[in-house]
Amino acid sequence: MLNAIDVRYSFGQTVALADASATVAPGEKVALVGPSGSGKTTFLYCLAGLLRPGRGQVLFNGKDLAKMSDEERSDLRLRSFGFVFQFAELVPELTIRENVALPLDLAGVDRAERAERVALLLDRLGLTSEAGRRPAQVSGGQAQRAAVARAIVHRPSVVFADEPTGSLDTANGEAVIDLLFGLSEEQGSAVVLVTHDPKIACRADRVLELRDGRLLAEVPSP
Numbered sequence: 001m002l003n004a005i006d007v008r009y010s011f012g013q014t015v016a017l018a019d020a021s022a023t024v025a026p027g028e029k030v031a032l033v034g035p036s037g038s039g040k041t042t043f044l045y046c047l048a049g050l051l052r053p054g055r056g057q058v059l060f061n062g063k064d065l066a067k068m069s070d071e072e073r074s075d076l077r078l079r080s081f082g083f084v085f086q087f088a089e090l091v092p093e094l095t096i097r098e099n100v101a102l103p104l105d106l107a108g109v110d111r112a113e114r115a116e117r118v119a120l121l122l123d124r125l126g127l128t129s130e131a132g133r134r135p136a137q138v139s140g141g142q143a144q145r146a147a148v149a150r151a152i153v154h155r156p157s158v159v160f161a162d163e164p165t166g167s168l169d170t171a172n173g174e175a176v177i178d179l180l181f182g183l184s185e186e187q188g189s190a191v192v193l194v195t196h197d198p199k200i201a202c203r204a205d206r207v208l209e210l211r212d213g214r215l216l217a218e219v220p221s222p
């Protein structure tokens, strides 16, 4: 489904990613690991079409992201991709419910279906009583659970997650990963996740390790 071929990305003179090739199959959970500065976020952003590789290609269902028009690429990000970042990055002016509904709003899903899907998901995430609050009025763990809900509510083909537990304690981090992996499995969404946590990496189907911008041989899953 997602296919990176010899992807290279530089920030000025710094080669952040060199000749990285990898595939992500539908429904697969792939962890990107490696030391700080090894290129994990750069690779994730190239795979998601948020950065345009200087060399190489990223194909989504056979189509080169770089050859799509801006409109096609934003449509893809809107409908087929979901994103979770280290800090929930919810819209501060919107309530938790409105934040979670945002991808459905933007995709033009009708109001009744939108309300039903959001309510079900918030219930599942234990956020029903926080639904009317703004992000500043909930805990970090609750905000991050809402961010997971927002990343997955539109049933994307792939969820890209950049250190989604990096700002949380162990218990909240585990809850967020349980939800992210559990919901993705149910929906058949693939997950590409950057993490420093070996316990989380172990739960992925595949682990890709980066060093100095290069992918090492794949680590077999236990």
Ligand SMILES: Nc1ncnc2c1ncn2[C@@H]1O[C@H](COP(=O)(O)OP(=O)(O)OP(=O)(O)O)[C@@H](O)[C@H]1O
Pocket (backbone or CB within 6 Å): 011, 014, 015, 016, 034, 035, 036, 037, 038, 039, 040, 041, 042, 043
């Ligand atoms: N905006 C930027 N401008 C210049 N250099 C950058 C920028 N972003 C990243 N880099 C450099 O690119 C390289 C890869 O960075 P990247 O953020 O992809 O690493 P990472 O493995 O995700 O690191 P971390 O685990 O610390 O988040 C590093 O050398 C970094 O300093």
